[in-house]
């Protein structure tokens with residue numbers, strides 16, 4: 001059986017995930033594994049059609065495709081996403097049709113589910129038979145149990161190919177619309193009240209719905225706002241994963257991205273990201289922006305700001321992307337995720353009204369310094385980062401560690417001394433049947449009663 005491994009790690013043969021693939025290879029010597037370092041070679045693949053074609057030929061002759069990558073900012077690395085874009089741009093989807101596919105990733109499990117959803121949807125869109133996926137921690141391979149899991153995963157994949165098993169589908173194909181938005185001039189213009197507004201886009205073209213939405217949003221304000229096209233920024237490439245930034249936020253790239261991010265993006269109070277749905281994400285240009293912003297590591301470099309999105313295309317059909325966008329504002333940035341405005345209602349007047357109210361809310365929240373309390377996306381994400389930065393990854397993420405200490409992000413439950421004293425006492429007391437009965441009888445009413453009293457006393 002020929003298994004084609006599409007290595008999505010920009011680190012090429014030094015990919016952690018690829019070592020897990022090597023383990024599979026060792027266990028199944030009867031199969032032929034062909035590994036292609038897609039992300040590392042992306043510039044050549046993009047430039048040289050022959051190099052791209054050779055990969056496509058390899059796919060055609062393979063029995064199964066193993067998508068292998070490390071998580072990169074809630075999804076796949078930008079280089080991998082670019083490769084996926086090239087498949088449809090160059091019209092070679094048929095090479096993937098009916099091929100069995102599996103996905104293997106390593107990560108610290110921060111939004112590995114959104115990356116997996118993305119990859120599964122891509123496979124299904126390509127007409128592949130999605131057999132299985134496995135999400136492993138960076139050091140899982142050190143545990144026998146996890147190595148056994150990996151073997152079962154691989155066995156299952158090969159069995160699916162051998163026996164041509166039926167595979168399920170979870171994602172409906174996306175339906176794109178040709179609705180053309182026709183904006184009208186706003187009747188009222190909003191005073192930015194001294195707040196700096198920035199729109200970032202990957203395509204500022206006045207003829208597209210996205211361009212018209214950006215323009216209409218811009219006109220909502222009485223003052224000039226900044227609109228920056230990422231294509232005008234000196235970005236020489238996507239993140240390479242060298243992690244040099246971990247020590248002091250210094251990126252190895254010598255291009256204009258870090259200055260642009262620090263001087264133009266971080267100085268704004270309100271940032272609106274504007275893009276068009278492309279496949280199961282936005283464009284890989286957007287992914288490059290997000291990945292390169294990682295030179296701030298896990299430090300929320302846009303904390304406290306008002307963030308929102310203007311999106312053209314079928315976002316409502318893609319809840320996974322909605323979650324990625326929300327988590328990018330909240331879990332990643334500790335910012336206020338204000339809203340996402342799309343053109344999907346297919347009603348120009350309604351889009352005008354949405355953009356106007358969006359602009360109003362952004363300024364009003366910025367004035368009040370409002371950041372909505374985090375939901376599970378942020379609360380859960382915080383704990384994953386906190387434990388990793390405090391623990392095993394501290395030597396790499398030293399800048400994050402300093403930030404976490406200074407900003408009270410090390411909020412471990414062990415530090416809540418009142419709870420530490422009270423809990424064992426309550427545990428002991430509730431061991432006594434009479435007290436236990438009373439305690440549980442009050443469990444329903446006590447919390448609300450305590451809050452009622454508090455409300456009486458606070459302003």
Ligand SMILES: Cc1cc2nc3c(=O)[nH]c(=O)nc-3n(C[C@H](O)[C@H](O)[C@H](O)COP(=O)(O)O)c2cc1C
Nearest residue numbers: 009015016017070071072073074106107108109110
């Ligand atoms: C730029 C960058 C972004 C990352 N983003 C995430 C992430 O969103 N979630 C996560 O769990 N791990 C993230 N990681 C950790 C990697 O997924 C992890 O180190 C993985 O093992 C790398 O795999 P690879 O060596 O095969 O590329 C990130 C690492 C880098 C360098």
